[in-house]
Each structure stands twice: as C-alpha cells, then as structure tokens.
Amino acid sequence: MKRVPLIARQTLALAIAVVPLLSTAPAANAAEWPAKPVRIIVAAPPGGTADIVARLFAHALQSPLGQTVIVDNKAGAAGTIGVHGLLSAPRDGYTFLLIQKGIASEVPHAMHVSYDPFKDIVPIAQLTRQGLVLVGHPGLPAKNLGELITYVKANPGKVDYANFGVGLRGQTIGVQFNRLAGLTTGTVSYKGSPPALQDVMGGHVPLMFDGPATSLPFIKSGKLRAFAIAYPKRIPALPDLPTFAELGFPDLKEVSWMALWSAPGVPPAVVAKMRDATLKAMQTPEIRQKIEDLGMEVGSPATSEELSVDVRESYERQGKLLRSINFKPE
Template sequence: MQRFTPILRRLAAPTLALALALGALAPAMRTAAAAEWPARPLRILLGAPPGGTADIVARLYAVELQRALGQPVIVDYKPGAAGTIAVQTMLSAPRDGYTFLLIQKGIAAEVPHAIKVSYDPFKDIVPVAQLTRQGLMLVGNPGLPAKSLAELVAYIKANPGKLDYANFGIGLRGQTIGVQFNRLAGLQTGSVNYKGSPPALQDIMGGQVALMFDGPASSLPLIKGGRLRAFAIAFPKRIAALPDVPTFAELGYPELNEVGWMGLWAASGVPPAIVAKVREAAIQAMQSRGLQKKLEELGMEAGTPVATEALARDVRESYERQGALLRSIGFTPQ
C-alpha cells in the first residue's frame, strides 16, 4: 500500500486543486446567475384555493411583477394544512430565485403554534416584501340587540356565558384576539372552531354563533348587504371601504391594533441579489394606483416598503405574543 501512496497523492492533488478553484468561483457563478435572472417565468406559490382574497392579491401582484421583471409570473395553488403545503413546496424547489411564496405573516407567527410544522419559521423562510396590510374586524349577527361596541359589551356582561364567537382556525389570531378582547373588556364568551371564514360566517348569519373576528375582505360584502354588523376593527386607522366602523383604539382598546399583512416570501439560500430585485419590483408594484384602489375595495391597503429586517422582527414579535396568549389558555399544538 505504501508504494501507491505517492501515486494517490499525485492523483489527489489536481482533484483538490479543482475543488478549491470551483469553490473560489462559486460566488462569481452565483453573481453571474443573478445578473442573468430572470431568464424564464417565475412561480408564486399560494397557500390558498382559487377565488379567495389571497388569490385576488396574488393575481394583482403577478400582473405588476410581470411588468417590472419582463417575465411571466405564474400563480401556482398549493392549498391545505394551513399553508404549510405551499411552504414545503417552496423549500423543495431549487434556490434559484424562480419560486416564491405569497401568504399571510401568520405562516410564521401563528401556524407553528397551532400545528407541528417541519420547517423553522425564522431560518427556512424569509420575508421579502409586505404586499398588503389589514386588520381583523369584530362582526356579528345583525339580529343582536347591540348596535355599537359599547352596547355589545354591556349585552354580553348582562348575559355571561351565553354568547360565543367563531374563529377561522384553532390556535390562529382569529381565536387569540377573542381571548384578548374578553380579558380587556371583562367578558365571558366561548370560542367555536371552524375550518376557515366561509363556514363560520354562514353560521353567524344563521344565528348559530353570535360573533367573529374576521378579515375585512370576506366580511365586507356581507356587511354592506346588511347580513352582518361590524362593531370595530383592530387596525391603527379606519379603512376606506368602511369609514363608519371605528377602530378598537378609538373605543378604548388601544391594545387591539396589530397589523396583519400578506407578504412575498423566499426560501433561505436564494441569492440576495435576486431577492433584492424581487423586493424592488414588489415595492414598485405597490405604487400602482390601480392596485391600491382594488385592495381598498377589499378592505385592505397596499403594503409599505418596510425593510426585510423590520418584517422579520415584526414576525418574531407577533410569534411571541401569540405564543404567550395560547399558553395562557393551556393550548397545545395539534
């Protein structure tokens, strides 16, 4: 074996040199790839079915991103499992900057508390840009004797334990904001779990459940049609689509003002230069007055050019608040 050692060393030397050379070239190769990007269509994974609010947002932004990037932007539906199927699809794709995810910040701030996920919400996925901003609105059956939030609080206190509120997913913000409101207002209401807003809203209109914290986009047509009553919105300001609905802060509950947002996300490891280009295109899209107007009609507003570090910090802070609330009611993931 010893007589072969010099030969093996001579054979290994060029191989090692080649590996070192390729390693040294890798950053340059990634930079070149980023410079040529995009050379083919991009894919935006959507953790929701066609026809919903997220679909509308995805299509609005796809048009604007296509215009900015010069390549088709395809919306690819991957609904189910609270959005985690879409996350896994993105994480399984090459990290070449052609696959992104459009989903609520709850995919990192809420879902990991509600169900056991196989991804690290702070290492495996990173927010690229905030696309929309919205708050949750307290809505109820129009047959309730209360016409305002103050009257509603008084009515619930006069009927302790008799009213329930629906939530659009166990362990998600629609449930914990109800817990928060109960504590702040000194109320006793139960929580009824539903798989999404549509079935919950149907039961509210049918009188099976009294109240719900819901996103404006799904409740808005029903409010305007007189089938739901809106009491207040958990948002820093009133929204253009419902200017007569006050914020919780206006009514004495400043704690209920957290901004929910839908964003564009990437898998960690996508070249930073590409992420920066996508972010720039998304920020450019936000300036479209046509897009802004359509979002306002949905009870939302276009996102703001918040730095990615600030978005990540907001996700982490929301995650901590959500976890604390869930632990306080003894919640355990499914």
C-alpha cells in the same frame, strides 16, 4: 528539486483558471435573472383573498421582470403545504411564497409543523396590511360596541365567537377582548372564514373576528353588522367603522400582513431584484385601489429584517395568549 508531473501541472492550471469563473457564477446568474417564468406559490385555494392578491401582483410584475409570473395554488394544512412547496423547490430565485405572517407567528403554535418559522422562510416584501373586524348577526339587539358589551355582560357564557381556525389570531383576539372588556364568552372553531361566516349570518353563532376581505361584502349588504376594527386607524373601505382604540381599547390594534417570502439560500441579488420590482408594483394606482377595495392597505416598504422582527414579536404575543388558556397544539 523535484519536478511536478505534466498532468499534475495541467490539472493545477485548469483549477486556477476555473476558480475566478466559479466565484463570478452567482453574480452572472443574478444579472441574467429571470431567464424563465417565476412561480409564486399561494397557500390558499383559487378565489380566496391571497389568490386575488397573488394574481394582482403576478400581472403587475410581468412587465418589469420581463417574464411570465405563474400563480401556483397549494392550499391546505393551514398553509404548511405551501411552505413545503417553497422549501422543496431549487433555491434559484424562481419560486416564492405568498402568505400571511401568521404562517410563522401563529400556525407553529396551533399545530406541529416540520419547518422552522424563523430559519426556513424569509419575508422579503410586505404586500398588504389589514386588521380584524368584530362582526355579528344583524339581529343582535346591540347596535354598537358599547351596547354589545352590555349585552354580553347580561348574558355571561351564553354568547359565542366563531373563529376561522383553532389556535389562530381569530380565536385569541376574542380572548384578549374578553379580558379587556370583562366578558365571558365561548368560542366555536371552523376551518376557514367562509363556513364560520355562514353560521354567523345564519344566526347559529352571534359574533366573529374576521378579516375585512371576507366579511366586507356581507357588511355592505347588511347581512353582518360591524362593531369595530382592530387596526391602528380606520380603513377606507369602512370609513364609518371605528377602531377599538377609539372606543377605549388601545391594545387591540395588531396589524396582520401578507407578504412575499423566500427560502434562505436564494442569491441576495435575485431577492433584491424581486423585492424592488414588488415595491414598485405596490405604488401603481391600480394595485392600491384594488387592495383598498378588499378592505386592506398596501404594504409598507419595511425591510426583510424589520418584517422578521415583527414576526418574532407577534409569535411571542400569540404564544403567551395561548399558554394563558392552556392551549395544546394539534
């Protein structure tokens, strides 16, 4: 029988001893997580809605996680800079992304992106839910949605919508509403809600579909008139504002949401810990009230798989609408 050299036997023994240690390393890391500050990338500038939400959760998560939670703003390119920041970080569970679901369901239709929206980013916890509000200049002769439809029909092609980004939901919901109501309008695209809202309030463009968080202060101050909200129910911040469904347009109820996202490859136990801590934070009265004050609702406890299905369905609907108007991505 051929003898195995001593060095070879020692090497084999060492390898056998190390294998169990290697197999338990991820579990040990997950048990110790977080051992250093956690970073949340926000694909938006400081002071914006996403930034406000991120800082609310960063503060609320510090106690249960036992670590500082840092908000890192990486705005630009419709959120794709934030996505690249997430994907370039180590997959160790210390970097997450906070952004709207549109980063996966809308942006890939609107522009050429270098990431796969269904493979490269994973929604792990829904933070907020919101709809889009149809707002207009207060000088419009219409006081409600019925009067607005009558007014637009009497002025075919003379009334425009402002939108917060070409190829995004703010544009395509106008297309959808026009078809349902039998209207003919134009559209004017802007880079974000603030400049679009300024032109609506200035009387340069009469109408816009906008998120409640950015339009709410102007609605309450009388600088904008709200006609209806595309959401399954009325929202606490605008209890007198009817939904489109109440007014005869049940198809206009899609829910937009903001979520915490992870890159694939992060240890599942770490993702589960972050998700659980986030869901618990959402139930605190302070978080719930502040999110309602922004014109939104606290997110649901939907699973990552359920959120991914919703993203896919929204992606398909958005693509169909854009193809119907022969839209070409930038």
